Amino acid sequence: MTARNPQQTRERLLQTAFQEIHAHGFQGMRVDEVLRRSGLQKGAFYHHFGSKTELAYAVLEEQIKPLLKSVWIEPLADINDPVRDLPKMLESLGSRIPDSMHKHGCPLNNLAQEMAAQDDGFRQRISVIFESWINAFAVVFEQAKKGGYIRNNVDSLAVSRFLIALLEGCIGIFKVEQSPKQWAACHSEIAVYLTTLRPVEN
Amino acid sequence: MTARNPQQTRERLLQTAFQEIHAHGFQGMRVDEVLRRSGLQKGAFYHHFGSKTELAYAVLEEQIKPLLKSVWIEPLADINDPVRDLPKMLESLGSRIPDSMHKHGCPLNNLAQEMAAQDDGFRQRISVIFESWINAFAVVFEQAKKGGYIRNNVDSLAVSRFLIALLEGCIGIFKVEQSPKQWAACHSEIAVYLTTLRPVEN
DNA sequence: CAAATAACAGACCAACTGGTTTGTTCGTTT
């Protein structure tokens, strides 16, 4: 343990903090517990981060943001016809979600609901991340318009925002009902909603 | 202040605690702050409630549950054709929602997201309340089937659960974006979704 | 290679927090 590796130490703190925040919320997360699990001391923590709050900001930027990107945004690149492909993506996504997500829900939305009204630093950072998510969806719908898969008068941004609200809402309910099988019922309703985007037949 | 009124004292504690929990979450709510705002002392608090947690349980049962009933469940009684009337109800609801709700979101869902995974006492109580909400919606849809307003093969419970998830999801996003005008865009998408319940034309 | 600095370890602390204890007063019962 005598060998130093500041990048690894920092990353270790971030990862552990991410798990603790996900499990207990920001207010419920304890710095001492992160330290205990990381096998580090206060000195290491406050060398790398100015405060508990700044650690959480870093978790948001360096853990949650990249996770969202790899899990939700990058898979969108494969989608041509969202009405057909989005439900498929949701299904394959649901099958390989780790237990911690089923139990504690979406790390981003958890933090959003807990801290948005408490601390504007959280709110702004979270808002930006949500915006990028919404935009990623909107791009898919704009492409789908060109492909003739959906109506040209669809408000891509509004539909994207609505879809994300809907996803977060479903994930939130699961946390209370604790039955992961509900996911199937939920994304089949999402599929139904998506069909309303189709061009009118003639 | 010499006149005693235990019922009023208890109610006072409950109301203040409700506001504080709504504003800061359960973990962020401070017993001392509730006492300060209530103009009461520790003795009064721990005479009426066994612990901070039991106070929150009481808030759930005696404040949040009745509020949900009057705001969301009772208005459902006036609905015959949900595809037409639910969006109207949402609109009129949106216009008379107090600022605290716009800022802090749904008290029930906040508590659900924060505490469901932390404390099974919370989770169970919240689950029961959600169930009653879902059932109230389902009754509306079952009635609508008889009236021929929606398809007979609609899964009332699944649609109800989905609708509530969707509402909570929308409210959650507002908290981050802090623009109450988004509500209009949101419930117009809800209206769109509801049209999929209509019987097929022939 | 020496000096400066980054990267920690670990003891320490003040403020806070939920909860307890003791005592007092009001209201009701007998």
Next chain:
DNA sequence: AAACGAACAAACCAGTTGGTCTGTTATTTG
């Protein structure tokens, strides 16, 4: 009217928590 329990007031407490301070060691720089 005496007794008794409910309804508080208020001081007190022990454990927790985020954060600081001092010291030590590894690493880089001149």
